[in-house]
Every structure is written in structure tokens, then in C-alpha cells.
Amino acid sequence: MSGLYVKTAWRNLMKHKLISLINILGLSIGLTCSVLAIYYAYNEYSYESCHQKADRISRVYTFGNFGAIDWLPNTFPKVAADLRERYPEVENAAVCRMVSGVVMHQNVPVNQNHIMVTEPSVNDILSIRYQAGQAPQSGQEIGLSRKMALKYFGNDTPLGQSLQLSIWGQSFDYTVTGVFNDLPANTHCQVACQIPFNMAEKFHFDLADYDDADYTVFVLARPGTDWQAFNLKLAADYKIPADIQNLMVSLVPIKKIHFYKNLNDNNLANLLVLLSGGIIALVLSCISYINLNSILASSRFRELGIRKAIGGNRRQIRRMLLADAALTAGISFLLALFLSYYLLPGFNTLMSRELSPVPSLEIWGVLLILIVLVSLISGILPARKLNRSKTVSLLFHPKVHSGKIRYGLLAFQFVVAIVLLQFFIISHRQTNYMFQADVVKCNADNVWMANGWYWGDLDKVKDELLKCPDIETVSWGSSIPGINMNIVNNWKEPGNTAMALDLTCESDYAKVFQIKMLQGRYFSDEYPADDQSVVINSLTAQVLGYDEPLGKSLWYRERTYQIIGVIDNYQAVPVIFDKMPIIMTRSEAMNHNLFIRARQGRMEEAREYTTGVLAKINPTQPVELTTFNDIIMDVGKSYRATGTLIDIFTLVVICNAMMGLFGLSLFVSQFRDKEVGIRKVCGASGWSIIRKLSKGFALQLLVALVIATPISMFLGKGYVSTFANHISMTPDLFLQGGALAFLMVVLATGSRIGYAATRNPVEVLRYE
Amino acid sequence: MIQLKNIYKYYNSKFQRTFVLKDVDLEIKEGEFVSIMGPSGAGKSTLLNIIGLLDPPSEGEYLLLDKPVHQLKDKEKTLYHRNYMGFIFQAYHLIEEMNVYENIETPLIYKGIKARERKAMVADLLDRFNIVAKQDLFPSQLSGGQQQLVGIARAIAGKPRLLLADEPTGNLHTDQGKEIMALLRKLNQDGTTVVQVTHNEGFAHYGDRIVRLVDGMVSL
Ligand SMILES: Nc1ncnc2c1ncn2[C@@H]1O[C@H](COP(=O)(O)OP(=O)(O)OP(=O)(O)O)[C@@H](O)[C@H]1O
Ligand SMILES: [Mg+2]
Numbered sequence: 001m002s003g004l005y006v007k008t009a010w011r012n013l014m015k016h017k018l019i020s021l022i023n024i025l026g027l028s029i030g031l032t033c034s035v036l037a038i039y040y041a042y043n044e045y046s047y048e049s050c051h052q053k054a055d056r057i058s059r060v061y062t063f064g065n066f067g068a069i070d071w072l073p074n075t076f077p078k079v080a081a082d083l084r085e086r087y088p089e090v091e092n093a094a095v096c097r098m099v100s101g102v103v104m105h106q107n108v109p110v111n112q113n114h115i116m117v118t119e120p121s122v123n124d125i126l127s128i129r130y131q132a133g134q135a136p137q138s139g140q141e142i143g144l145s146r147k148m149a150l151k152y153f154g155n156d157t158p159l160g161q162s163l164q165l166s167i168w169g170q171s172f173d174y175t176v177t178g179v180f181n182d183l184p185a186n187t188h189c190q191v192a193c194q195i196p197f198n199m200a201e202k203f204h205f206d207l208a209d210y211d212d213a214d215y216t217v218f219v220l221a222r223p224g225t226d227w228q229a230f231n232l233k234l235a236a237d238y239k240i241p242a243d244i245q246n247l248m249v250s251l252v253p254i255k256k257i258h259f260y261k262n263l264n265d266n267n268l269a270n271l272l273v274l275l276s277g278g279i280i281a282l283v284l285s286c287i288s289y290i291n292l293n294s295i296l297a298s299s300r301f302r303e304l305g306i307r308k309a310i311g312g313n314r315r316q317i318r319r320m321l322l323a324d325a326a327l328t329a330g331i332s333f334l335l336a337l338f339l340s341y342y343l344l345p346g347f348n349t350l351m352s353r354e355l356s357p358v359p360s361l362e363i364w365g366v367l368l369i370l371i372v373l374v375s376l377i378s379g380i381l382p383a384r385k386l387n388r389s390k391t392v393s394l395l396f397h398p399k400v401h402s403g404k405i406r407y408g409l410l411a412f413q414f415v416v417a418i419v420l421l422q423f424f425i426i427s428h429r430q431t432n433y434m435f436q437a438d439v440v441k442c443n444a445d446n447v448w449m450a451n452g453w454y455w456g457d458l459d460k461v462k463d464e465l466l467k468c469p470d471i472e473t474v475s476w477g478s479s480i481p482g483i484n485m486n487i488v489n490n491w492k493e494p495g496n497t498a499m500a501l502d503l504t505c506e507s508d509y510a511k512v513f514q515i516k517m518l519q520g521r522y523f524s525d526e527y528p529a530d531d532q533s534v535v536i537n538s539l540t541a542q543v544l545g546y547d548e549p550l551g552k553s554l555w556y557r558e559r560t561y562q563i564i565g566v567i568d569n570y571q572a573v574p575v576i577f578d579k580m581p582i583i584m585t586r587s588e589a590m591n592h593n594l595f596i597r598a599r600q601g602r603m604e605e606a607r608e609y610t611t612g613v614l615a616k617i618n619p620t621q622p623v624e625l626t627t628f629n630d631i632i633m634d635v636g637k638s639y640r641a642t643g644t645l646i647d648i649f650t651l652v653v654i655c656n657a658m659m660g661l662f663g664l665s666l667f668v669s670q671f672r673d674k675e676v677g678i679r680k681v682c683g684a685s686g687w688s689i690i691r692k693l694s695k696g697f698a699l700q701l702l703v704a705l706v707i708a709t710p711i712s713m714f715l716g717k718g719y720v721s722t723f724a725n726h727i728s729m730t731p732d733l734f735l736q737g738g739a740l741a742f743l744m745v746v747l748a749t750g751s752r753i754g755y756a757a758t759r760n761p762v763e764v765l766r767y768e
Numbered sequence: 769m770i771q772l773k774n775i776y777k778y779y780n781s782k783f784q785r786t787f788v789l790k791d792v793d794l795e796i797k798e799g800e801f802v803s804i805m806g807p808s809g810a811g812k813s814t815l816l817n818i819i820g821l822l823d824p825p826s827e828g829e830y831l832l833l834d835k836p837v838h839q840l841k842d843k844e845k846t847l848y849h850r851n852y853m854g855f856i857f858q859a860y861h862l863i864e865e866m867n868v869y870e871n872i873e874t875p876l877i878y879k880g881i882k883a884r885e886r887k888a889m890v891a892d893l894l895d896r897f898n899i900v901a902k903q904d905l906f907p908s909q910l911s912g913g914q915q916q917l918v919g920i921a922r923a924i925a926g927k928p929r930l931l932l933a934d935e936p937t938g939n940l941h942t943d944q945g946k947e948i949m950a951l952l953r954k955l956n957q958d959g960t961t962v963v964q965v966t967h968n969e970g971f972a973h974y975g976d977r978i979v980r981l982v983d984g985m986v987s988l
Binding site for chain 1: 863879
């Protein structure tokens, strides 16, 4: 019986090949989006679940006035012991310190992150399980993750081997005592290796103090502990003897960290965007599908009438319609699984995740529910029609009804597509605008950047580098324009609260980034007195109220500097911030960042040369050169991913809308083939036919445009106002969106309508 | 078997009510072969559809097998369609996505007959109508007469006691028409009650009785 349903469904599918193809493609695109969203959501919600005691583990955060920020995900080392000793709620607590270092691997220095210097008790809290050997206990011992063991020892057994690791310039040979199972990607505590804290003196770690809040403390609470109550108690009676305003610690359950207490990432927003995007994509593709399917079904009304007349009851016929929908849904679903399998690696890169292409049992369950839902929903409209119609009218007047619901759905789809299109244009304009040269007012193209601490006196490095004809300028400084910043308020006068950007830079900083001098001069090696000088930007001059700032003095860091130059208001802070007053002082011969500007088109040559020079100066340090773009990609990766996701969903939605429109135009023209034929025989021109057939679409487009524009205006305004430098909402933005939507409609429906209009009427009428 | 009492059928348009059937009284006994005749637009199809429970009467009483059926629910109508009635249409109305075999089989499936039995019944019908060779063809591959044969085979597959035919020969040659008529008479002789609508005086006489309908009224 069910085999029969499938057979009939299949024949139906084949009878309308093109429409079925559109249906399946559209639906599978929507499903792919939601499959990926489901994978992702599952992964996000399973964060930290690799730790068996995850529900009871928290991490200590420190709150207080730290200047530009008011909380840290870390704390003082002594907090661990305090909590352990003083509070019965705490079953265990462990302090550790996450550092990075350099491993000498076959005489090549390799950067190594996620080194955990720790108390052994951390392994009772986190689920770090040694599969071979044991955790390091004392002295120069180290425990490696499987991945790290594989990286440095390949297939050799790592136990007992030695590994040369330097941390903060202190290099030791460590003996490998054990290998632990890798933690999965979905935990915020990534650990590559463990070193015991009794290396402490060598690194000047002091676990019994309150000076340095860079330590990570994990707390295992006793079962049944109420976090909120405990945090209140801590706030009330746990005082830390450190001289910081409003200082207190608070325990954040590790399961909350991923979404709520994460400085660099946009996890919650991304999840929401993905989920809502997945849902919108799915809903819209279902709408397209329902639309087309209901017309398809209306071409079968007579068949339904026959079936009723020969004794089929509603349930049987409904089941048949459902089988139709289920077949399409099923095929689309398979296609979607296939697609998501192939898209997953790219998706993982975009989202910085390691989702497995083989879904878990729970995910299969959710997917199953999804497919049943989709089939049910898409089978409902035709079935509804069946319920409402009398058998006679199905049998003898099976005409395609105009379908108010269908028009409503189409209009809705139009509105969403237009809003997205308009928003797409706005957001892209905004992005382009922000990075436009005359807005940013500095230029980091052709600039290589490296850490500036490892190469000794940078003056010497500069001399060496400038010998290369491919290198134009070399400089160094404390921050990279538009990327990092150090904000201060100890300027202007004591007690000042206005923020300014503090920069220490070498004489060629402005030259490397091609920042314009407005007045005066920049630091120069020819003036030794420049150590007493500052360069400011025009904003600083404005804040200070100086019309003629040159030669005037500026109180800064408890002393007085002389202003020697005024620099353009370039984008020194990340683009999401307002431009700020800048105070530049001259850098010593070492600083955070080394900048090398290559001549146009000579990036590779400059890189090779620089790498050679730096590696020769310090062979124990890996040379890593990056570009501004690499950094910006990395820094805002998670935020960028949000943008990319929105773009992708826009594309998907528009793709879907176009396919739906194409399908509709196919039907509209097909069902009216006869009418068109007759009209032509009666002398109608091709144009009047096109007008006739596209009138409906044009009207809908217009209505949708009217509804959509205020929505996207509202969204767009909200969006651009989050940026300091933003474009204004001009009508052309919306007109462009409208024009694109119009183009979309023409592209999708034009071919079919044109075909209907130009076709020889005899062809159509012959078959009647 | 069929008793129609004061049956009216009308359609309401904006300002007026159009009567299609006016006060029709009709009785048809089990085993009869009745032909309904009348000019175009007289309401013949409407009457047949009411008899066939495809269309409810606007007013009046309809007893089928001594039970009132003018206000049945869809579900109960389906049971009548399954177990007591077969339809033959002028435009054949075969299901285009199904081949000959499947078209004949479908009512049996709806009736809930088991696969093996079904197979035997369909095979028997194919044999009887001499269309075994065509069983895998689709309706579009058949001539009009052949399609109507399949239509009849499908109509009687469920062994109905009442066979309703609306101009079964309307789209056929006279020769083909005669064949169909002979078939209907044969079925009638085997015990099936037949009601047909026809425009052909000759074909009307295959039946025992002619009901003439003029302007929605039975003219005696
Ligand atoms: N849905 C409807 N709404 C309004 N009037 C209708 C409707 N259906 C049928 N009619 C009218 O009912 C009348 C009878 O129609 P019916 O199909 O029963 O005629 P008929 O006797 O079968 O004619 P023919 O011999 O041409 O088939 C016609 O005048 C028709 O216009
Ligand atoms: Mg008729």
C-alpha cells in the first residue's frame, strides 16, 4: 500500500520534472541551512560537556576597575587556596596559568599555545585523562595531549623523551611523563600540555599573592550548590587585599562562559543569527514549496475527484498527498545531508569550529522531526483544498484557484527578500565606507608585521632590513592602527577623565602607515630632544582647545611634553569605535610591533628577506610575519563570521525567492497557455500578453516594496548607528534594493513569460 | 432501490436563484436499466450526480436502499461509493499517472481488498474486457473506446449494485457506442442496476425505461 503511494508520488514527480527540480533544489537549500544550523546549535549547547563534572565546575572571574575594562576572566592565584580552605561549598579548587612558548623541534623553533602550568588537582576538576604514563608531578616534567605528542614525536612513544620548551625566554628540557586524551574543540579550556607549578620560582610565579590577576582558577562545587547564592556570599565576605576599586571575584559556571563571558567572540549572536537564518531559510523554502506544490496539486483536483467518486476516503487521499510531499521532502533531505556534508569543512572554517560531518543520534532525532514537519506542512494546503471542496466541483470544475493564501505567502516572501536585499546593500556600503582610504586615513597595504620583542635593538634590525631594495620603510610601535589600543586618562591635567589613545612609535611610524602630517613635524632621529616631545592628532588639539598647538606643552604621565606636530585623525582604534584623541610619544628601540613596508608588488621578496634577517638574529624564535588583513581577519573573526552568515542567508533567501518565482511564472503561463493562445488568435500583441501575465508579479513587487522599505530603513539605521563612521540613509540605497528585486523578478519570470508571449498560438490550441 | 422525493437543486447567484431541478420525483427499482434523456442544460448530469452522491440536493428527500442519504457526511458517502456504486464518465476520467491495471485496481485498494485477491479480480476484469494486452499502457496511449472500456472495468471492479453512466458513449463512434451499450445491458442482466444519461434515442432503448427531463422537471 505505502509502496503504491510512493510509486504514484514518483510518477507525479516525473510528470512535472522542472517544477519538481525547483521544489527539490529550493527545499534542499533551505534544509541545508537548517541542518548546518542544527549541527552548530548542538555543538554550541554541548560546550564543556566533555567535562564529566561540568555542571559543578566554574571559573573565577575578577570584577573591578581595571581601567578600560571592568572584568577579567582570570584572577589572583591565592584565590584558589582561599576558596578551598574557607568555603565548605567548594569541594576542590585549582589554580593554573595558561601561557604560550616556543618548542625547539628538530632545531626549528615552533610556537606552542595552550601550555597549562598547573596544580595537579586541576585534573580532578576538568576531565583531563591520562591514557599513558601519568600527570607530571614535579620539576621539569611535562604531560602532553595526544595531538601535541603526535606533533613532536610522531609515532615514537613519547614517554621518557625530552622536549625543549622555552617560556618567557627561559628554556628547559622537560621529560614527558604522560599523554592525555585530547579535549574536544567544544570546550573553552584548550590544553596542549601540562607543566607542574613547582617550576614556579623559575618563572617567578608566586601562588600565595594578590599582585597578578592573570591566573585561571577552576572551582568544583559540592553537588547541589547554588551558584548565585554562593556568589552573593562571596561578594559579601570575601575581600581581596589588593588596591583596585570595587574589587571582587565571582564564579562563572563553565557552561555559561561560551555564550555569556567571552571577550573575543560573538558566540551567542552567531548562534542566534544561524538559528534564525536557518529557520527563515527553511520557512521561506517551505513557502516556495507549498506555493508551487499547491498549484501542482490544483492540477490534480480532477484526479482527486475521481478518486473520491470511486471510493477513496479523505484519509486515503490525504495520505496520498502527504506521500507526495514526503517524497519531495525526503529527496531534498538526502540532498541536504549530502550538501551539508560537503559544505561542512568550509562552514567549520568560517565559524572556527570542528563540527563532525557524522551527526550524533540526538541530531538524527531532530532532523527526523524536521523532515516530518516539512512534509506535513507542505502537504497541508492541498489537503485543505480537498477537504473544502465538493466532489462535483473537483470533478467537473477543477480550475486553478487564485488562492489568497498563496498570494499572501508570495508577498511575504517578496518582503523578506527585499528587506534582506536592501539591508545587504546598506551593510556592504557601510563596510566599504569604513575602510575607504579617506575615512581611515592610513594605509596598511604592503606592510608586514612581526612581534617586536625578540630581535634585540630594532635600530640595528632596521639598518639590516633597509639594505634590501624591496623594503621601503621599517618602523615599530606599540599598536597597529585599527587593531589594538591602549587607552589612558592621565593627560591634560590631573584628575582628567577624558580618554585618549596612547601610542609609542618610532620616527617612521607615520611613513609606514602613510599618515598625513597636518602641522609641524614627526619624530626624527635628528632631534635627540624628541624624547620630550609628543605628536598629537587634530582631535587632541581640539580637546585641549589649542588653535596653534605647535610648541605648546602637554601634561602627560606626570610630566610635561612639548607638542611638535599634529597628525591627521586617522583610524587608530578599531572601526567600531569613535576616533579618539591620540598622544604619540617616541618609542625606544624595542616595542610590541615591528612594521616593514614593502615596495609595491614586492611583498614576497620583502617577506623572504625579512624572515632571513630575523631568523639569523634569533634562531630560537619562530619568525611569523602577518599582514594587516590577516590580523583583522583573525581579530574580528567571530564578528566577521556573523556578517558572512547574514550575507549567505540573504543569498539563500533570494535564491529561493527566485526559484519560487520562476516556478510560479511557469505555472501562470502554462495554465494560461490556452487563454494566451486564444487572445493571440483574436489579435493580441506580444506586449499586451507580457503585460497581462506579469501584472500580478509587478503589483506584488510594488506592494512588497512599500512594506519592506520602512522595515529595512529601521534595521539599516540601527545597524549603521553601531559604527562611529557611518553612511547616511539615502533613498538611493532603497531604490537600489528595489531595483535589484525588480531585476530578480524579471530574471526569474521573464524567460517563461516571454516564451508564452512569443509562442505560436496554434501549438497550444492544437492540443485542446 | 432509489427513491427521490421533491428534489430541488438550485444555485444562488447575487440577485437570483437559478433552479436546475424542480420537484423531481423518481423511483428506480433494483435491477432496472433506466435511461435519462432530455435537451442540453435540462439537468440530467445534475440529477445523476445527486443520485451518485457526488452533489447534494438543495431540497428534498433521497432514499437509497431505503435509507435517507440526502444529508450524509463525507465519510458515509465514501462507503456507498466503495460498496454500492460505480461511475462511468463521458470524459472517461481515468487517472493519467496510472496504467490500465492500476486504474482498475485503485477502487479495490480503497475497498481494502487484499493484494492477492485484488490481483485475481483485476486479471479477471482485464480478461473479460479483452484488454489484457493493454494492462501496462497509460490512458494517453489508448483510444477513446478503449479508455471507456477501462472506465467501465474500473466502475464494476468493486461489484457495485448500482452503475451510473453520464453519456458513456458521448465521445465514441456509433460502433464503439453499441459495444458499450451491449456491455451495460449484459451487466444489467447479471443483476446490476444501471442508470445512464444519453442523447442517443437508439442507445436509450437498451434500457427498460426512459426518464425524460425538461427544464429540470420530469416530463411524463
Ligand atoms: N455550479 C453551477 N452554478 C450555476 N449553475 C450551474 C452549475 N452547474 C450547473 N449549472 C446549471 O445547471 C443546468 C443543468 O446542468 P447539467 O449539467 O445538469 O445539464 P445537462 O442536462 O447534463 O446538459 P448536457 O446535456 O449539456 O450535459 C445548466 O443550465 C447549468 O448552467
Ligand atoms: Mg450533462
